[in-house]
Amino acid sequence: MNCREVNEYLDDLILGELSPEIEIKIHDHLETCASCGKELSAREAAAAFLRTGNTLTPESRLYTRIAQQLPQAERKPTGASSWPRTLAFATATFVLGIICMRAADVFIMNAKLTPTAEARYRPAFRAPFSDTVLFHAAPSKHLVKL
Numbered sequence: 001m002n003c004r005e006v007n008e009y010l011d012d013l014i015l016g017e018l019s020p021e022i023e024i025k026i027h028d029h030l031e032t033c034a035s036c037g038k039e040l041s042a043r044e045a046a047a048a049f050l051r052t053g054n055t056l057t058p059e060s061r062l063y064t065r066i067a068q069q070l071p072q073a074e075r076k077p078t079g080a081s082s083w084p085r086t087l088a089f090a091t092a093t094f095v096l097g098i099i100c101m102r103a104a105d106v107f108i109m110n111a112k113l114t115p116t117a118e119a120r121y122r123p124a125f126r127a128p129f130s131d132t133v134l135f136h137a138a139p140s141k142h143l144v145k146l
């Protein structure tokens with residue numbers, strides 16, 4: 001095993017969750033590698049501290065750093081810029097759409113459209129009224145025997 005592989009297993013080794021074969025390989029590496037042994041000691045110390053249940057008290061400079069960053073986080077935009085960007089974009093698009101539709105209505109209502117094709121009414125051909133029925137135009141099955 002190399003150092004990277006051993007470092008991946010160190011936490012599991014501390015918790016006792018490794019198989020005996022892998023544990024033996026890790027211990028073989030730890031006998032020859034001082035840096036991995038040092039890392040194991042540090043992690044064992046951290047695990048032992050966590051088991052005690054004690055709490056850590058952060059240094060005062062941590063609170064100072066947090067306080068320095070707070071004004072930037074609390075700054076809230078006001079007015080229209082406080083809207084979510086997508087809502088503002090949707091509203092602007094809606095208003096622009098209404099303006100475009102109204103402009104199209106005004107243009108259509110005021111435009112004097114001239115037809116490009118002229119349609120003229122021409123009455124259908126009407127034969128003069130007659131009592132004569134033209135049987136020759138009807139199919140034979142519709143002919144009536146007189």
Ligand SMILES: [Zn+2]
Binds near residue numbers: 002006029033035
């Ligand atoms: Zn190592």
